[in-house]
Amino acid sequence: MSGIGMASSRDDADGQSKNAVVLQTTYASDITSEDKLKTTSTLAMTFKCPCIMCTFARVFMRWFHAGISKWSNLYQASNTVSRSEMVLDRNAYTVVKEGQAEVLFPSSKDVFYNPVQEFNRDLSVSVIRILAQQHQRNLREKKAKRQAKEAKLAENANKTAEDQRAKERVGKEELKESGESQDKEAHPANGGSQENGAEELKPGVKCETGLRVLEALAASGLRSCRFAREVGGLRQVVANDLSAAAVESMRRNVEHNGVQELVEPHQGDASMLMYGARKERFDVVDLDPYGSPAVFLDSAVQAVADGGVLQVTCTDLAILCGNAPETCHAKYGAMSVRSKMCHELALRIALQCVESHANRYGRYIEPLLSVSADFYIRLFVRIHTSAGKVKLSASKLSNCLVCSGCDSWRLQPLCRVTWNGPNAKYSLPVPLADGDKCPHCGFATHLCGPLWSAPLHDAGFVTELLESLKEGELNTYKRMVGVLSVIREELPDVPLYYDAGRLASTCRLSVPPMLDLRSALLNAGHRVSGSHCNASAIKTDAPAEFVWSVIRAWEVLHPAKRENIPAGSPAATLLAKPAPDGVSFIRHPEANPKSRELQLRRFQQNPEPHWGPKARAKTSISHEAMQAKQSRNQGKKRKRRDGSASSPPPEESVKRERTEVEADGKTEPEDATTDGARKDSTRGDGVKGTDQMEVVSSES
Secondary structure: OOOOOOOOOOOOOOOOOOOOEEEOOOOHHHHHHHHHHHHHHHHHHOOOOOOHHHHHHHHHHHHHHHHHHHHHHHHHHHHHHHHHOEEEOOOOEEEEEEOOEEEEEEOOOOOOOOHHHHHHHHHHHHHHHHHHHHHHHHHHHHHHHHHHHHHHHHHOOOOOHHHHHHHHHHHHHHHHHHHHHHHHHHOOOOOOOHHHOHHHOOEOOOOOOOEEEEEOOOOOOHHHHHHHHHOEOEEEEEEEEOOHHHHHHHHHHHHHHOOOOOEEEEEOOHHHHHHHOOOOOEEEEEEOOOOOOHHHHHHHHHHEEEEEEEEEEEOOHHHHOOOOHHHHHHHHOOEOOOOOOHHHHHHHHHHHHHHHHHHOOOEEEEEEEEEEEOOEEEEEEEEEEOHHHHHHHHHHEEEEEEEOOOOOEEEEEOOEEEEEOOEEEEEOOOOOOOOOEOOOOOOEEEEEEEEEOOOOOOHHHHHHHHHHOOOOOOOOHHHHHHHHHHHHHOOOOOOOOEEHHHHHHHOOOOOOOHHHHHHHHHHOOOOEEEEOOEEEEEEEOOOHHHHHHHHHHHHHHOOOOHHHOOOOOHHHHHHHOOOOOOOOOOOOOOOOOHHHHOOOOOOOOOOOOOOOOOOOOOOOOOHHHHHHHHHHOOOHHHHHHHOOOOOOOHHHHHHHHHHHHHHOOOOOOOOHHHHHHHHHHHHHHHHHHHHHHOOOOOOO
């Protein structure tokens, strides 16, 4: 804070409150005038002459002195209230600790913190660690190649005098470089020798050859502080936000965590900042907006250095999963569809959108890791620049035909590529046969896409990331190990999946055990895996016709009630075909995946009530005001629908009902259940409002 008579003192780390400080300013002009009045009065009182004139003078001086003192006191009092009395609000800070970082939130403000997304932030920290280590390895490899080339030139420079002079020049350059390297070893930029390996990188210490990271939408700066305190090998972390209050909060949190050397708060429009970074690009750009990141993607793909990584979060999962296909097309340039495989469709639609933005500037993406978790998806893509490889992007995209009756799907690539040695020939795709009807049940099909049909992950990167995790280092360690293990087991070249429950419900059957379904596919020679997007997913390279043959074979063992299946339904059409003889449900040794056998935490349970995306941050409304507003609006839509008049707050209505009951001479209300339900409903809204703020002051 700043202002006349205001002072600030640093809060303790534990967030304990301090009393309000009242500072008063004393003005020298007021003191001087008062002293002058006292001096004048004293001089007047020294005259003891008993004549009438002197007596009148003494009375006049007393009256004049009293009047002037009165007006002086009034002026000083008014001046003190309006100018000199300042109250410095030192309410308690709410301390939120996550990982190795702490962020401070004033208790009188809203706190936009969602603990459910801690998995998102832990994953980002772990990924940037791997990127920093890879960056240092690449620098060492380049230096080794350069030194080997120079050594080879020096070795071949012994035949002629000209070669000898060249050898001398190379020797001088080597001496110069060796002197510089000795200076660097004497004063290492990262607190240790970079030649010893990436393990020597120390978090919190600036590395002159490290990564430059941009968090375009930083809010409180928690993610940036975690990067600085938990990731070694960073040169700079720019934390940007458009809100001045958010930037001020970032500065406070950066100072509190002691990472001023690494984290640079910046206020400005995220898109303009990334557009301006095209000359000096960032190695890592992190986008975690509220809702869709579509408006930032055009600038983000230009702000990432060649070979750098773009990290994107999409929290508008309902749009990507098919609830609003027209909105999905407006934001992501693709049509979505509602189905059991919608979460993987969401990943592939978002990747297609990032790829389309990158292609406009002669760039293409390489997905390192794509995760669907909770209420959002998280993408980690490496961006390269190559005009030739951009042409292959069309072959990585496909449209998807999804049956409206049985949820069967087929992919239609946007482009076909045939290779003649190193040369590629591109041709238009051929339409699928019976594209408007499902070949299995005869129902109409829906067209969605285009979507990314290439692999979602880099298997080598996922393995390196999984092996780098250490138990006890992150709060979500068990979940990260489980999710990454399932991702590593996924079939990389098989897009989309079938849902075991959907397959069974379509044919009015009991759901087969997952191990039986997987065994039937493996016994037939097909590959099969699960998916981290869905606990009951069956990802296989078997054709859809064989998958339905497995379901028909299961129906032979567990017959359906044919009399309850209406004619013309998908179940009637699918079960009308004879069951094959070659399907075996004998337990296959590879049917149980390692992640399931080890009982890893593969799929997250709901962590808490109201765990979804929180309300957008409103820093101008206090938590108490939000609670009062929610209390007033309780049951507002129901009252409008019923046409009833506005009723008093729930507390007053409850008191009124109890008073009426007591007046009737009853010991307890007859509608105790209804009254209890009203109380629970009111409390539920209070919980929801608290979850939206997430953290409130300890005093409340």
